[in-house]
Amino acid sequence: MIPFERAEKTVAPRAIPCSYPAAPGAFSCAAMRRERALAVKRSLIRDLRRSLNYLSPHRARLSVCLALTLVSGGLPALEPLAHRAIFDQISASAGVFGPGSGPAAPGEQSARALACLTLALCALVVLRQIAEGLAALAVWRVRLRINRDLLDETTARLHALPLSYHQERGVGETMTRVDRGITSLMDCLASVAFQLFPALVYLVVSLGIMLRLSPLLALVAVGFIVPPLLFGRATTARLVEREREVLDRWCGIYNRFQQVLSGIKTVKAFAREADEHARFIRSVEEAQGEVLKSIRLQTRLSAGRSVCVNIGRVALLGVGGLLVLRGELGVGTLVAFLGYVGGLYGPAQTLLGVYETARRAEVGLAAIFGVLDAEVAVADPERAVSPEHIRGDLELDQVSFRYQHAAGRAVIDGVSLSIRAGEFVAVVGPSGAGKSTLADLLLRLHDPTSGAIRIDGLDLRALSQRALRRRLGIVTQEPFLFEDTIEANLRYGSPDATSEALRAAARAACAEEFIERLPLGYQTLVGRGGVALSGGERQRLAIARTLLKDPSVVILDEPTSSLDIESETAVQRAIEGLSQGRTTLLIAHRLSTTLRADRVVVIEGGRVVEQGPPAALLRRGGAYRRMMDLWRAHEPSGARGPGRAGALEPALLEAAAASGAVA
Numbered sequence: 062m063i064p065f066e067r068a069e070k071t072v073a074p075r076a077i078p079c080s081y082p083a084a085p086g087a088f089s090c091a092a093m094r095r096e097r098a099l100a101v102k103r104s105l106i107r108d109l110r111r112s113l114n115y116l117s118p119h120r121a122r123l124s125v126c127l128a129l130t131l132v133s134g135g136l137p138a139l140e141p142l143a144h145r146a147i148f149d150q151i152s153a154s155a156g157v158f159g160p161g162s163g164p165a166a167p168g169e170q171s172a173r174a175l176a177c178l179t180l181a182l183c184a185l186v187v188l189r190q191i192a193e194g195l196a197a198l199a200v201w202r203v204r205l206r207i208n209r210d211l212l213d214e215t216t217a218r219l220h221a222l223p224l225s226y227h228q229e230r231g232v233g234e235t236m237t238r239v240d241r242g243i244t245s246l247m248d249c250l251a252s253v254a255f256q257l258f259p260a261l262v263y264l265v266v267s268l269g270i271m272l273r274l275s276p277l278l279a280l281v282a283v284g285f286i287v288p289p290l291l292f293g294r295a296t297t298a299r300l301v302e303r304e305r306e307v308l309d310r311w312c313g314i315y316n317r318f319q320q321v322l323s324g325i326k327t328v329k330a331f332a333r334e335a336d337e338h339a340r341f342i343r344s345v346e347e348a349q350g351e352v353l354k355s356i357r358l359q360t361r362l363s364a365g366r367s368v369c370v371n372i373g374r375v376a377l378l379g380v381g382g383l384l385v386l387r388g389e390l391g392v393g394t395l396v397a398f399l400g401y402v403g404g405l406y407g408p409a410q411t412l413l414g415v416y417e418t419a420r421r422a423e424v425g426l427a428a429i430f431g432v433l434d435a436e437v438a439v440a441d442p443e444r445a446v447s448p449e450h451i452r453g454d455l456e457l458d459q460v461s462f463r464y465q466h467a468a469g470r471a472v473i474d475g476v477s478l479s480i481r482a483g484e485f486v487a488v489v490g491p492s493g494a495g496k497s498t499l500a501d502l503l504l505r506l507h508d509p510t511s512g513a514i515r516i517d518g519l520d521l522r523a524l525s526q527r528a529l530r531r532r533l534g535i536v537t538q539e540p541f542l543f544e545d546t547i548e549a550n551l552r553y554g555s556p557d558a559t560s561e562a563l564r565a566a567a568r569a570a571c572a573e574e575f576i577e578r579l580p581l582g583y584q585t586l587v588g589r590g591g592v593a594l595s596g597g598e599r600q601r602l603a604i605a606r607t608l609l610k611d612p613s614v615v616i617l618d619e620p621t622s623s624l625d626i627e628s629e630t631a632v633q634r635a636i637e638g639l640s641q642g643r644t645t646l647l648i649a650h651r652l653s654t655t656l657r658a659d660r661v662v663v664i665e666g667g668r669v670v671e672q673g674p675p676a677a678l679l680r681r682g683g684a685y686r687r688m689m690d691l692w693r694a695h696e697p698s699g700a701r702g703p704g705r706a707g708a709l710e711p712a713l714l715e716a717a718a719a720s721g722a723v724a
């Protein structure tokens with residue numbers, strides 16, 4: 062992820078690393094620069110080749126596009142010839158001097174010839190417009206199809222990439238990179254496929270005709286096109302650098318903006334709206350400063366080109382006029398040349414534009430291929446097992462895990478644990494002990510760094526992730542609801558569930574009552590992220606959603622920790638319904654919820670330090686007992702406050718006994 066701070070500060074020019082001694086240093090640095098430029102070129106060529114692969118599925122349509130674009134590119138090269146014929150005809154009829162002049166032709170015949178030529182020119186113009194229109198339509202068809210293919214591939218990749226990829230980058234950054242990357246790739250393909258060839262055709266045809274008409278004038282015309290081409294080539298590297306800088310800045314800006322909107326409650330609670338707004342605008346202005354530098358460069362380039370071409374035109378007029386005065390050139394030929402010079406500039410610019418677009422696309426291509434090539438660290442094996450049924454026996458065998466980019470100790474350190482199918486296990490431990498990481502490992506959102514996790518004796522890495530997750534259910538502290546109706550949210554994991562099953566799940570999750578109280582019942586919109594509901598209601602919907610899915614294993618990651626006592630009681634009842642007949646792993650801070658567990662596992666520093674039935678652990682007086690005493694002393698609720706601690710002790714043991722934990 063690119064931190065926002067990086068986007069905000071002025072980026073210093075990149076130093077070229079050179080470890081060679083001082084005297085030959087300059088030479089070595091130059092050699093390294095050349096080496097680096099060569100590497101950049103190689104990677105650009107590789108990326109361009111790869112981009113062209115996106116064209117191959119559309120070969121047939123492309124051929125049509127090419128034919129049409131070649132026609133629309135070739136026809137304009139003939140137009141100056143028609144101009145020449147018309148002018149020669151006029152000058153001949155009017156007795157203007159030059160090689161084409163002579164005695165004035167009879168008026169009617171000349172008028173007819175002129176009319177024919179004019180009609181031919183009109184036909185040429187109309188034909189060109191039709192070819193251009195058809196070409197544009199065909200090109201857009203292909204562009205849209207390629208765009209769809211790219212979106213298909215990119216979104217599939219983004220879905221497949223592991224959780225860690227998305228955690229390391231912000232949504233804003235990923236979206237900006239994908240958007241800019243696809244735009245660059247499309248521009249690059251469009252300019253290579255649809256502009257390069259017509260421009261080349263025009264150049265070759267017109268240069269051929271010009272050389273035949275007058276080699277001297279052809280040289281003058283070409284002479285004034287070369288300098289802008291060279292100038293453009295020299296500035297392209299700077300344009301690419303600007304492009305990279307601008308992309309980095311926009312990624313940072315949208316990353317922060319996305320965070321601000323997601324955390325708008327916190328922003329408002331701390332009254333930071335104005336600061337965030339000012340920060341955003343400041344960053345936008347800085348990014349626009351970069352854009353402006355790029356535009357300045359492009360404007361200079363474009364003005365330089367125009368000056369060159371216009372001077373070329375004037376020079377051509379001077380030299381051509383002289384040739385006409387000497388009787389070595391017809392007026393029509395001079396007019397045709399002037400047309401070619403104007404026309405030559407466009408395709409020459411297109412050729413340069415293709416080069417520029419390709420060079421600037423380097424940044425976008427790297428962005429999109431960076432997403433497409435990102436390692437899917439958690440992938441299905443070639444012959445992934447998709448079991449029909451999962452009982453829910455879990456086994457963690459010497460499991461260790463450390464986050465890839467986090468230096469330091471393993472977050473999970475040699476954990477071994479066996480959980481029987483149908484068992485209710487509560488996992489407790491201090492903050493940062495690794496409880497949620499353990500849940501993520503069970504869902505195979507990460508793979509263990511060492512050791513193995515098995516379900517029904519099968520290593521998770523051998524299973525299809527889809528098959529595994531269909532049989533696993535998770536309810537988190539902050540469940541995510543889509544901005545849709547209650548019914549659509551409940552059906553998210555089980556789109557084919559019957560209405561009866563839907564209602565039964567809502568009932569079992571103690572959600573039916575509040576849903577039916579809503580004016581639109583199951584059709585009520587929950588708002589973005591479920592804002593229209595209370596925390597307890599969201600949680601019960603999440604439990605109902607998981608119940609409807611009917612998983613064999615349920616993971617509850619602190620589902621009651623952010624709820625008030627009333628909601629907690631309702632959610633606890635829902636949890637009881639959910640855990641019936643399923644392997645249940647409850648990660649809990651509120652220790653009251655652990656008393657009904659068959660077993661409590663205490664984790665500290667990524668290791669299991671204690672495990673057993675809750676009542677037995679309470680009697681033993683170890684880590685669980687210490688946590689329970691601490692929790693009871695600090696729990697703010699009146700029922701569990703310090704003043705009632707003594708009275709609660711037997712109640713806790715009683716509850717543990719009621720669940721069968723105490724003999």
Ligand SMILES: Nc1ncnc2c1ncn2[C@@H]1O[C@H](COP(=O)(O)OP(=O)(O)OP(=O)(O)O)[C@@H](O)[C@H]1O
Pocket residue numbers: 228464466467472490491492493494495496497498499
């Ligand atoms: N994506 C991540 N990258 C790097 N380190 C992480 C990541 N997620 C968690 N950690 C670190 O791993 C450790 C365990 O985190 P975890 O969330 O599993 O703890 P926990 O026991 O669930 O804590 P809590 O009860 O506060 O939710 C912590 O030190 C945390 O900082």
